[in-house]
Amino acid sequence: MRRLGLFLAFCISTVGLVLAGPPAAQAIVGGANAPAPYSFMVSLQSVQDGEYKHFCGGGLIAPSWVVTASHCIDGDQPADLRLRIGGLRWASGGTVRAVTEIVPHPDGTAVRDIALLKLDRPVSGTPIRIGASPAEGDPTRLIGWGCTNQGPFLCTADVLQQLDSAIRPASVCDNSGGPVKPGWELCTGNPDDVAGPCKGDSGGPLLVPSGGTWKLVGVFNRMSALCEVGAGIYADAAAHRPWIESVTGPLP
Numbered sequence: 001m002r003r004l005g006l007f008l009a010f011c012i013s014t015v016g017l018v019l020a021g022p023p024a025a026q027a028i029v030g031g032a033n034a035p036a037p038y039s040f041m042v043s044l045q046s047v048q049d050g051e052y053k054h055f056c057g058g059g060l061i062a063p064s065w066v067v068t069a070s071h072c073i074d075g076d077q078p079a080d081l082r083l084r085i086g087g088l089r090w091a092s093g094g095t096v097r098a099v100t101e102i103v104p105h106p107d108g109t110a111v112r113d114i115a116l117l118k119l120d121r122p123v124s125g126t127p128i129r130i131g132a133s134p135a136e137g138d139p140t141r142l143i144g145w146g147c148t149n150q151g152p153f154l155c156t157a158d159v160l161q162q163l164d165s166a167i168r169p170a171s172v173c174d175n176s177g178g179p180v181k182p183g184w185e186l187c188t189g190n191p192d193d194v195a196g197p198c199k200g201d202s203g204g205p206l207l208v209p210s211g212g213t214w215k216l217v218g219v220f221n222r223m224s225a226l227c228e229v230g231a232g233i234y235a236d237a238a239a240h241r242p243w244i245e246s247v248t249g250p251l252p
Helices: 002-018 241-248
Strands: 041-048 051-062 065-068 082-085 095-104 115-119 139-144 161-168 185-189 205-210 213-223 231-236
Touching (some): 051 205, 065 241, 139 213
Antiparallel strands (some): 041 082, 082 095, 095 115, 139 161, 139 205, 205 213, 213 231
16 A cells, blocks of 8 residues: 555646546656666665565666665565565566665755665675766766656566656746656657656666766656656766665775
């Protein structure tokens, strides 16, 4: 039931629009199957109907630490969660870990929707490094197992989805999802192609290319409106780095 509440809180501002027309049959929305795993990609899972199910994403930033969105873990205890790290599919592959500590940002979800999860044991997969805050127009990549169409229900993609996008002006995202918080959040999306993040992608990483690899620049918070609008709002990882390192210790 708590997962249903999380979903309703995430989408309540767009429920009327969700019911107004048929969903688009696309993927992340508008993405494609990732051809290979990302070592740092995390599926947050909880028991639903007797088995573990994906409900949010996250990013491995140190061998024992994962960053995600605060609203993903609101009300959870560490024992409620299981993480699968570095798998191409949320249900198999990669490394499974338990959580021993949940650290939401002290300012609260409504102000800074970002949180940290401590693993019960370190993992050997390569974490992602936090990059500098990107500029408008910089290319980005979204990855996640969230819904592949708007639809009225929470859903997941079996295979990790990826979508190339770009940083957009805040005005693109200042919609029913609430305005972008200057200095703390980023706006991204493909409004011309109606492609972007959707339900179940919360907490997942926003990436930028860097020297043949990827760096983390954002943590998905919310859609600006419908998934098909193609815009998403992310916590700026670089802006939150001082707080992150106050919990994890220095990061590369």
